[in-house]
Amino acid sequence: MEEDRKVVIELQDVKRYFKVGSETVKALRGVSFKIHEGEFVTIQGTSGSGKSTLLNQLGCLDTPTSGEYFLDGVAVRKMSKNQRAHLRNQKIGFVFQNYNLLANTTAVENVELPLMYNSKYSARQRREAAVKALQAVGLGDRLNHKSNQMSGGQMQRVAIARALVNDPTILLADEATGNLDTRTSFEMLVLFQKLHAEGHTIIFVTHNPEIAEYASRNINLRDGMIKEDTVNTNIKSAAEALAALPLPQDD
Amino acid sequence: MNIINLIKVSITAVAANKMRSFLSTLGIIIGVGAVIAMMSIGQGAKQNIRAELSTMGSNLLTIRPGADNGPGGVRKDPSAMQTLKLSDYQSLSQNREFVKYVSPEVMASGQVVYGNKNATTTVYGESEEYPDMKQWKVEQGVAFTQDDVRRSAKVCLVGKTVVDNLFGEGADPVGKVIRFKSIPLSIVGVLKSKGYNSWGMDQDDVIIAPFTCVMKRIAAQNYFSSINCSAVSEELSDAAMKEIQHKLRENHKIKDASGDSDDFSVRSMAEMMEAIGSTMDMVTLILGIAAGFSLLIAGIGIMNIMLVSVTERTKEIGLRMAVGATGFVISVQFLIEAIVISVTGGIFGVLLGLGASNTIMPLVGLPSVVPTWAIVLSFCICVAIGCIFGYLPARKAANMDPIEAIRHE
Ligand SMILES: Nc1ncnc2c1ncn2[C@@H]1O[C@H](COP(=O)(O)OP(=O)(O)OP(=O)(O)O)[C@@H](O)[C@H]1O
Ligand SMILES: [Mg+2]
Numbered sequence: 001m002e003e004d005r006k007v008v009i010e011l012q013d014v015k016r017y018f019k020v021g022s023e024t025v026k027a028l029r030g031v032s033f034k035i036h037e038g039e040f041v042t043i044q045g046t047s048g049s050g051k052s053t054l055l056n057q058l059g060c061l062d063t064p065t066s067g068e069y070f071l072d073g074v075a076v077r078k079m080s081k082n083q084r085a086h087l088r089n090q091k092i093g094f095v096f097q098n099y100n101l102l103a104n105t106t107a108v109e110n111v112e113l114p115l116m117y118n119s120k121y122s123a124r125q126r127r128e129a130a131v132k133a134l135q136a137v138g139l140g141d142r143l144n145h146k147s148n149q150m151s152g153g154q155m156q157r158v159a160i161a162r163a164l165v166n167d168p169t170i171l172l173a174d175e176a177t178g179n180l181d182t183r184t185s186f187e188m189l190v191l192f193q194k195l196h197a198e199g200h201t202i203i204f205v206t207h208n209p210e211i212a213e214y215a216s217r218n219i220n221l222r223d224g225m226i227k228e229d230t231v232n233t234n235i236k237s238a239a240e241a242l243a244a245l246p247l248p249q250d251d
Numbered sequence: 252m253n254i255i256n257l258i259k260v261s262i263t264a265v266a267a268n269k270m271r272s273f274l275s276t277l278g279i280i281i282g283v284g285a286v287i288a289m290m291s292i293g294q295g296a297k298q299n300i301r302a303e304l305s306t307m308g309s310n311l312l313t314i315r316p317g318a319d320n321g322p323g324g325v326r327k328d329p330s331a332m333q334t335l336k337l338s339d340y341q342s343l344s345q346n347r348e349f350v351k352y353v354s355p356e357v358m359a360s361g362q363v364v365y366g367n368k369n370a371t372t373t374v375y376g377e378s379e380e381y382p383d384m385k386q387w388k389v390e391q392g393v394a395f396t397q398d399d400v401r402r403s404a405k406v407c408l409v410g411k412t413v414v415d416n417l418f419g420e421g422a423d424p425v426g427k428v429i430r431f432k433s434i435p436l437s438i439v440g441v442l443k444s445k446g447y448n449s450w451g452m453d454q455d456d457v458i459i460a461p462f463t464c465v466m467k468r469i470a471a472q473n474y475f476s477s478i479n480c481s482a483v484s485e486e487l488s489d490a491a492m493k494e495i496q497h498k499l500r501e502n503h504k505i506k507d508a509s510g511d512s513d514d515f516s517v518r519s520m521a522e523m524m525e526a527i528g529s530t531m532d533m534v535t536l537i538l539g540i541a542a543g544f545s546l547l548i549a550g551i552g553i554m555n556i557m558l559v560s561v562t563e564r565t566k567e568i569g570l571r572m573a574v575g576a577t578g579f580v581i582s583v584q585f586l587i588e589a590i591v592i593s594v595t596g597g598i599f600g601v602l603l604g605l606g607a608s609n610t611i612m613p614l615v616g617l618p619s620v621v622p623t624w625a626i627v628l629s630f631c632i633c634v635a636i637g638c639i640f641g642y643l644p645a646r647k648a649a650n651m652d653p654i655e656a657i658r659h660e
Contacts, residue, residue: 062654085572096657100570100573113570113574117577118575
């Protein structure tokens with residue numbers, strides 16, 4: 001591991017327990033790791049192993065029961081709800097499994113959404129940033145298409161553009177390709193690899209073990225603990241894999 | 252997030268659900284419209300009555316026999332109603348300070364006959380000052396004089412309706428002699444037509460004769476049913492009233508200056524206008540409150556719709572929170588949505604109310620008076636409704652957990 005790069009995420013024995021009735025569900029039982037700037041990490045594990053719970057921690061949507069989480073050097077656990085909202089707004093880009101776009105709203109308006117909650121942006125700067133983000137995901141020609149007029153892949157691109165628009169410290173994706181067909185999934189992977197190459201720090205939760213081959217590091221969870229943490233030195237190119245896929249039959 | 256952004260977001264959300272927003276606005280439109288229309292009816296009626304009263308002379312004072320028991324008071328025995336005597340008139344007439352005109356009143360109803368025609372009417376016994384006091388012009392002929400009063404002369408002034416009934420329209424009755432209860436009265440003048448008053452009484456169906464004549468020859472009574480006076484000016488009504496009370500108490504040997512043992516009562520027109528004004532204000536208020544209840548219902552309607560909207564948009568709320576909206580910002584967004592709905596409704600409601608008032612009021616012959624404060628008030632009420640009934644849904648939205656909200660299907 002190249003230790004000279006900046007640490008953007010540091011978890012110290014993070015535990016997350018849920019009280020369900022009289023029982024306690026231990027979703028995370030003590031997770032510790034560091035993620036450096038520019039890493040492309042996949043998080044894998046069986047269903048119920050705590051992947052989403054972990055990602056919610058990283059995305060400051062939730063706070064640990066115990067343990068510490070430092071994002072960009074800032075301790076998150078003791079933050080108030082509002083401070084976390086602010087942090088999400090400034091430092092985190094979240095791509096959700098089922099896109100989560102605003103219905104009946106154009107691509108550019110969807111992408112503008114996080115900046116609406118940032119008073120530093122004027123209406124013009126907001127529009128400019130949104131257009132730039134959409135161009136980065138290859139939707140420069142679909143700015144004013146409404147969310148319900150787009151394909152799944154296009155919607156996911158809009159969601160990625162929305163996650164990028166605030167120039168976040170980390171980009172988080174929970175099953176971002178879960179709802180897409182193989183071809184579109186690879187298109188997304190190409191996009192993520194491109195973003196990785198541009199220097200973004202990406203954390204990608206997935207069921208699909210294949211995807212780990214396209215990332216720089218893989219963390220495997222089981223029962224709320226890290227089972228395996230491996231660095232991938234032989235990163236495959238998603239663009240090549242996409243080119244190797246059989247072309248879709250159009251009839 | 253600045254407030255302009257928030258308002259934009261809210262308006263977009265309201266516009267995205269046009270039908271639903273319209274339906275929730277409807278209650279407000281009808282509510283505000285009703286409030287405005289009711290205000291207009293109340294205030295229009297008030298203005299109309301006041302205008303009519305002031306043409307009757309706003310400086311008039313009426314003295315009635317009997318203690319002032321207030322409206323609906325119990326009537327005393329007949330002798331209590333016979334306290335106004337000739338001596339009272341005389342002392343009121345002499346040494347006038349704030350009182351300008353004085354005329355006692357005695358009435359008698361019955362048949363008046365001229366030739367082979369007859370009509371039922373009322374004879375009013377008055378002093379020679381009566382036409383001046385009432386600012387009632389004598390159109391043909393002249394008024395009777397002080398001398399006529401002293402002599403109990405059998406002369407009279409007649410109203411237009413009496414002329415029409417007995418002589419036919421347009422005839423000149425001056426100098427003719429009519430008979431009222433077999434007493435011959437010689438017509439000396441005709442009073443200018445006044446038409447009907449707002450109680451539907453024909454003000455021209457009268458005969459005015461010297462009170463001495465009516466008392467002695469027609470009604471055969473030695474007391475007055477009332478004495479009318481006019482103050483030098485409306486502002487001096489109160490002073491004139493004091494003057495009258497003072498003189499009458501002296502006449503009636505009443506020591507008590509508090510008015511509690513008075514055997515007469517004095518009412519000024521100014522007072523009456525005041526009373527009617529406040530009664531009409533009360534009526535307006537009651538109408539307004541009744542209409543206001545529809546606003547309450549409308550507010551509950553908005554709350555209902557907003558609650559449904561919050562539940563329906565749980566996912567959207569979760570998303571907004573996930574990208575950095577705080578609970579406060581979310582609650583403000585929903586509050587503004589509620590206010591946008593209620594204020595939009597308020598605007599159309601005011602237009603509806605104005606329209607209704609302007610079409611209905613002229614139909615019933617009343618002026619359309621919509622006080623500006625009523626419009627401003629309705630507006631404030633709309634904002635308040637938005638705040639009050641938007642609060643619960645807004646709080647519900649603000650308290651959502653982003654993780655759960657975003658998973659909501
Ligand atoms: N809000 C919650 N309340 C109670 N238990 C929860 C909650 N969230 C997660 N859990 C529990 O924590 C454990 C881990 O859940 P999590 O959603 O992180 O799994 P996952 O690895 O993302 O699974 P999947 O691959 O199916 O998405 C599960 O047993 C789940 O039931
Ligand atoms: Mg999951």
